[in-house]
Amino acid sequence: MGDLSKKIFSVVHYVANKVQQPAVVLLYHRVTNLQQDPQELSVTPAHFDSHLAHLAADYHVLDADQFLYHVKNKKPFPERSVFVTFDDGYADNYLEALPLLTRHQVPALFYITTSKINTAFELWWDDLERVLLTGNGLPAALTLNINGQRREYGTSTLTAIRETYYALQQELRFCKPAVIDAAMEQLYEWSGKPATGRASHRLMTWEEVKAMGSAAYATIGCHTHRHPAVGMLTYEEQYTEIGMSKEILEGVLSQPQVHFSYPFGGRKFLGIKRYYNADSIKACKALGLQLVCANYHGQVHSWSNPYALPRILVRDWPMDVFRRQLQQFFKY
Numbered sequence: 606m607g608d609l610s611k612k613i614f615s616v617v618h619y620v621a622n623k624v625q626q627p628a629v630v631l632l633y634h635r636v637t638n639l640q641q642d643p644q645e646l647s648v649t650p651a652h653f654d655s656h657l658a659h660l661a662a663d664y665h666v667l668d669a670d671q672f673l674y675h676v677k678n679k680k681p682f683p684e685r686s687v688f689v690t691f692d693d694g695y696a697d698n699y700l701e702a703l704p705l706l707t708r709h710q711v712p713a714l715f716y717i718t719t720s721k722i723n724t725a726f727e728l729w730w731d732d733l734e735r736v737l738l739t740g741n742g743l744p745a746a747l748t749l750n751i752n753g754q755r756r757e758y759g760t761s762t763l764t765a766i767r768e769t770y771y772a773l774q775q776e777l778r779f780c781k782p783a784v785i786d787a788a789m790e791q792l793y794e795w796s797g798k799p800a801t802g803r804a805s806h807r808l809m810t811w812e813e814v815k816a817m818g819s820a821a822y823a824t825i826g827c828h829t830h831r832h833p834a835v836g837m838l839t840y841e842e843q844y845t846e847i848g849m850s851k852e853i854l855e856g857v858l859s860q861p862q863v864h865f866s867y868p869f870g871g872r873k874f875l876g877i878k879r880y881y882n883a884d885s886i887k888a889c890k891a892l893g894l895q896l897v898c899a900n901y902h903g904q905v906h907s908w909s910n911p912y913a914l915p916r917i918l919v920r921d922w923p924m925d926v927f928r929r930q931l932q933q934f935f936k937y
C-alpha cells in the first residue's frame with residue numbers, strides 16, 4: 606500500500622472502530638518447512654506455534670459457529686476477536702497445524718479444494734513450481750498452447766526460468782480449469798516430468814479430512830472443486846464448481862456445509878472482478894452457504910457482507926511482525 610492509501614485506511618479503521626470493535630480473520634495456507642516457497646504461502650511450525658501462543662494469550666479467538674453467529678445475526682464481536690482460517694486442504698494442515706491448534710486450544714476453519722484430495726497430484730501452482738523450479742535439465746525454450754494461443758517462454762537460464770514461472774502463475778490463474786489442465790499436460794511432456802507430485806505438497810486424504818472434521822479445534826468448509834478464479838466463469842459454471850465441493854464434502858462428512866471461501870479471493874485485478882463477482886455471491890446464496898470469505902485486506906464488523914469478508918493473509922512472520930500486523934486493527 607502507498608502512504609496515502611495507508612492514511613486513508615487508518616482513518617477508515619479509526620472511524621469504524623470508534624463505532625464498533627472489529628474482528629479480524631486470518632488466512633493461512635500451509636504450516637510446514639519447505640525447501641523453497643516462491644508463493645510465500647507457508648508458515649514454519651515454529652512461527653505458527655508462536656502465533657497461536659500470542660492469539661491464545663491476547664485475543665478472543667472465535668470458533669466457526671461463534672463467528673457465523675455474529676456475522677449472520679449482525680451482533681457486535683467480543684473485544685479483540687480473531688477468527689483463524691486455512692485455504693486449500695494441504696496434508697500439513699492435518700499433520701502439522703492441527704496438533705498445534707489443539708495444544709493451544711485455538712479453533713480454526715479449513716476450506717477444502719476437493720478435486721485433488723486423496724490423490725498423488727499437486728495443485729497446479731505447486732506443480733508449476735515442481736516442473737520449472739526443481740531439479741535441472743529443462744529444454745532451453747518452452748512453447749505452450751494456452752486456450753488456442755501459441756505462447757513462447759524463455760527457459761535457457763535460471764533467471765529466465767523464474768520469469769517464466771511467475772508469468773505462467775499470473776496467466777494460468779485467470780484460465781478455466783480445462784485450459785490449466787491442458788497447459789500442465791504440455792509442461793509434463795516438455796519437461797519429461799511425471800504428472801504425479803511430491804509427498805511434501807500433497808493434499809489431505811479423505812481419512813485425514815474426516816479426522817479433521819471430527820476434531821475439537823477444526824471445522825471444514827468448501828473452496829470449490831478445482832480452484833478456479835470463479836469471477837472468470839459463467840454463473841452456471843460457478844454454481845457447479847462451488848456446489849461440487851459442497852456436495853462432495855457433505856457426502857464424506859455427513860454434515861451440511863455452510864462455509865466457503867473464494868479461490869485467490871482478491872476484490873479486483875487490474876480493475877476487473879476476476880476472482881469473484883455478483884454471480885459468485887448469487888451462487889453461494891443459492892447453494893445455501895452462509896458465510897463466505899474473500900481475500901482482501903480489512904476487518905470485519907457486524908455490518909460486513911457475510912458473502913465477501915476480508916481476511917489478512919499471514920506470511921511466515923516472526924512473532925514481532927505477527928504481533929504488529931494484528932495490533933494495527935485494534936489500536937484505536
Ligand SMILES: [Zn+2]
Pocket residue numbers: 692693828832867868869
Ligand atoms: Zn485457495
